[in-house]
Amino acid sequence: MINAGKNMDWWRKARFGMFIHWGLYSLAGGWWEGREVPFPSEWIMKNGKIPLKDYKKQAGLFNPIKFDAREWVKIAKQTGMKYIVVTAKHHDGFAMYHTKVSPYNIADATPFGRDPIRELAEACRAEGVVFCIYYSQMQDWEHPDGAGNTWDFPDEDKKDFGRYIEERVKPQLHELLTNYGPVGIMWFDTPYEMPKKYCEEIADFVRGIQPQCLINSRIGYGLGDYRSMGDNSIPVASYPHDWETPMTLNDSWGFKEGDDNWKLPETLLRMLVDINGNGGNFLLNVGPDALGVIPDRCVKILKTLGDWLKVNGESIYETTPAPDFPYVLNWGGFTARENRLYMHVFQWPESPYEILVYTFKTKVKNAYFLSDKSKTPIKVLQTYESGRDEYRMRVLLPEKPIDSLDTVIVLELE
Template structure:
């Protein structure tokens, strides 16, 4: 992230934030860090075919249909003649977001198909000239956001433009599927993309500019956009511009980083499988999953940008509306544990997640309990003096606590007040002091069990590798750059056999580093991603008791997708 003057000192003349001090950056990012929750809106001409082309399902994402189905430009442009969102009610959208507890909205002003949802003076491929609707769609949303105190962000696809000479992409891997797409990208950048970014920054003064897919974006091309940021003072922009510019926020897509990310970041996710509307996508995430995702992200210091994909008529699908209302009902009672909080001081607990709020003298820990303990005892490895402990929704409901050198045990009473996430407020004196109880311990039988949930997943930016709670595994570990770590404690020296539970369709090679020893092993095909097998990787000698770590690294030459459920060390 851009945190210092030195990080981009060579771009002082074009980057308005090159000379920004830490204090200035903190002031600019303050609202974003407090917000924690926003709405993503993917909307455009692609809502007309709604994922169906020539009677068949076309690709995974609705907004990619032109590329996935290799639809000719002339054919695709005819869809704009049917894009007439007469039921569009921007104020209702903003109220829906606000009632859900969202603090900002990011909408696609132009996606990869190049269609502008505003009145662009440099193109006729826009809502004003190419559709029967003939009215700016962004302006009334911006007005509604301002009216209701919601920050407005604009998504803009600066590199891909399948209809106006951008970096087209198709199944043939060469980037084009229609001879009409022959283009000069530099001409497109100069005459379409840069002028349109100037238009949206000038007209709507967004708080966020959300670039996407920097395909073909050289440093020289990216630098043409940077001076435009001054047109909307204080605007936050993400890390997808290209040209090695990191922007202000990292943007993991469709996953939650295991331990969060350095600096400011935001996980963007869909409610079903698609971003843009698909009429046949009914695979909706549950309200429970969405709320727990929000809590999980906040507990790691990030924001949650949750997507809706409106129809061509201008309606947000009812399953999305229903879930947003349910989230809003939870946020009405528990938003104190989300807004303006910081990441957990300790590892992810098995019972839920922790967010924090620190003052000069004390710290508030919000214990979001997903799984209310049957024995009534909740443990956190924090050894500070406890000032108070109570339910967030009922401050008269106090709980007894006991603190020792290992941490604090809370004695709960009754049943969980919320089936999705019950919030306990633990006030402690000073900044959190975390004990070594946070480290995975050796069991009485000598084994050390390292679960997927306890893992630290590294280098996940640009991948979809993540822990899947429902399947209890690190799912679809495909990227070779991703590595996985665990920290653990051994109380008895000896020789240990390292084993893994994996599922895969093809063979892979993996490297493990434990106690300064490297083990290289072959992982077999198991018969599919739901068919787990135990693989004995090899032996490692641990000469003395103490704290250790294990590091898993893919072989760069032979690596295929695996699911990993657990790793364990067994004494020989």
Template sequence: MKAYLLGLIGVALLAGTAPSAEMDTMWGESTVKLRAENAERGELFDEGNYAMFIHWGLYSQLANRVDGKTYYGIGEWIMDPKMANIPAEEYKELAGTFDPTDFDAKSIVQLAKDAGMKYIVITAKHHDGFAMYHSKACDFNIVDSTPWKTDPMEELSAACREAGLGFGFYYSHSQDWTFPGGRKGPTVDENGKPATFDDYFTKKCLPQVEELTTQYGPIELIWFDTPGGMKKEYVQQLVDIVRKNQPKALVSGRAGHDLGDYQTLGDMEVPHHNVEGMWESVDTTNDSWAYAWYDQRWKTPKKILHRLISCVGRGGTYMLNIGPTDKGAVPDRAARSLREAGEWIHRYPQVVYGTDASPWQHAMPWGDVTVRGDRMFLTVFDWPDSGQLFLPGLKTEIVSAHLLHDEEAEPISHESVRGWNVFELPSGAPEKLVSVIEVKLASSPEVDPTFGLDPNKGTEILAEFATVDGAKIVKHRWMEKFGEWLCVHPATNWKTGGKAVWEVDVLTPGDYDVRLTYTGEGRLVWGVDVVGGEHIQNQQNASHNYQEFPIGWLHFPAPGRYNVAVSCLEGNIESSRLKSIRLIPLSEYQKPSKRVASTAVK
């Protein structure tokens, strides 16, 4: 897919970042809309919360290998100068051998259904310009240019309707690397005359969007991508076509110019704080969106569930990508992970579908929370050895609590301890992947979102939740390899005396091991304070990337609320970027059990 400012890629790789404002322009990320007022329009998006993305095209045939050389990165960009730099005419010749005889639309739809996904979005045309459907607007398409001579979109749309899943198209509306006038495409036409973007837009883009919105039945959404410098009037014409032909369909935020219906975050970005409005995170089952022969770094079922529930818990939708092979088959390991995660979702659908975001507005050390009315679902990824699970800050009365397992609901006891709720749990987790506690409340939940220091394993708190003075919270994106984006929000631009401060709630007093995750240049001295109390500081080397470093032990003398402050004191402080602080109770290393009654003030 996927969009970057290519002129900035070298800088991004060297400096570890790219200007976020320019990235947002390329991706079209700025769109934020409120939830759809019409329940029929966008209902699957708003309530289903989980979808399948499919990146499949001529690039799948190359699978990131050209002339015997492997290019590491996202396969759908293989043409690009930063990858294999394939000339347009040479690339178009690939169509003559593209014969995906293993493609099975019903099998892919069944996989999506088994995975618990509610709709499918597939690449109808990516930046390479090849239409994966029978387009009359350009003969560079899967029916007219390949020996297969089949329109997979007909089969896939029909299979989705039969299975009760929604269906939608990805369409690269600005970039077209093989059609004259498309962004980054040929600058002259077949007659050698100069080609303009208007030529591309009127001859190919506009008629193809007309085709996609009229030839395949009801469409759930049209997923435009990488508007870049595309003028607003062009985007508006495309949106108008969608509105006319598919009035119930959504338009992705990457259409550009705030003309989409919802916000799409950056590639592979799962937020850590709740995001207002209707939004999605787009992610992939390994590192590349399109099939890459070498890429076997698959997400485990637990990782898929963790990222899905993180999105739902922050108020959004998760769209997870698969990259079929050149023959149209889904890699077996990806399918296995999706199905195993889906088995869990089918047992606990109330956790994922039609739920609201966590009122805490952030994850918990042990997992996350989703809400439906007066019921909360605590998803426990890290089962506590102590037999107690700690939930801070809940103000609403608990009526009952049950540990769910398949169709059984085992009552569990709980008590309130100084504003914390403590649940008594069995020694072993009932679920291999994620265990679920259903908490029925007297009314809709009200909470104090202050971070509590978990007595079992402590708590990591990200810098983006800090109040800063003499520093700045920024969005920091970088690529591990071409197209594999990571994103954090560190505290940086430190000045002398600058501080990042968090309020924390301490249930179990005593000594806590303090660890900071940061990056920078050279050796840095960090100071950590309990405001009005103990101060510690230490020097550690910086890493080229974010790494956790121990700083020392900090003492909290009694239960209660404290402000904890971090400062970069010495070294190249301007280069330092603080991602998080972690505070671990020293009792964690002793693994005590049932300790709250004896150590906490009730």
């Protein structure tokens, strides 16, 4: 990516963040006039071709009285997430903050009347979590010149995309970058066929106001600081630039009534390790409901991850891919930090309870379970293979795993 290196330090150390999709669509929850509109819920307006005048009426009913920014940030923190990316404006064009650019915003158009983005920014600062903003720069289904709304504004010839950028995007970005303190990432989305000129202008505009603010690759044309992989997609090998995988916890990004396809904690943990082990960050999404509550089931899953990270976080944060380790491993994977390699064992071996590891160029001087404070040594039998100039090791394990999710073994290298 373009600016790789610049300001990436905090991001590279973080490894795990929370994505939050929350907007007017959370009220409909994927259903319109008694009919389920196909996934995902934040696309309900477009997928259901809902006329803007009808969709807008939801604002009068949107009153998330249970919203508590501190609570959300605490959930993220207890899960071990180091940054939060929250939707300030998604494709529907409704601003979830108090913008003066348009009355179509949560503070002016709803009975709630508050500015959740401000409250979240403050809560993040208080809790030491990096505050980041999602902004849909191309699609805006409310602005007549924005992209995507072909049912209310069918006449493409009448659209002036440049006017939308000047009237809506830049003034809103200006507000978001000047009224809410330092922003860790300005997270853009779906640039599709957006002309390069506007992408460059927006990137320069953001950097002109907050030079330290990172921009993800969905700004388009390789102008970002790091690569956002496709939604829910994890590359199978390490990638030569900084990258991040955005992932849903169930199937929808926004809250969807009846979407119970929750991923299991063990699945998510394996994803976290696979992503970190290949040098990426994991941005895991939650979709709070219309009252402002992160669903219970979701909180429970996150708590399991958080409990594991409290014990094993050393093997995740600030890690890099393990050097010289090109093989796909069926038992789990590696992360690395300084002179330590972390073996994440998801699949415990059957008798004789040992894992064979090779291709290490350096000898292991000590091995122990990360959760074992006394660091009782684990037996590792090592043989040097001069032909291949590497060590072949047998890591001898007890019969049962120490952790039912992922047992981490530290290999301290000489």
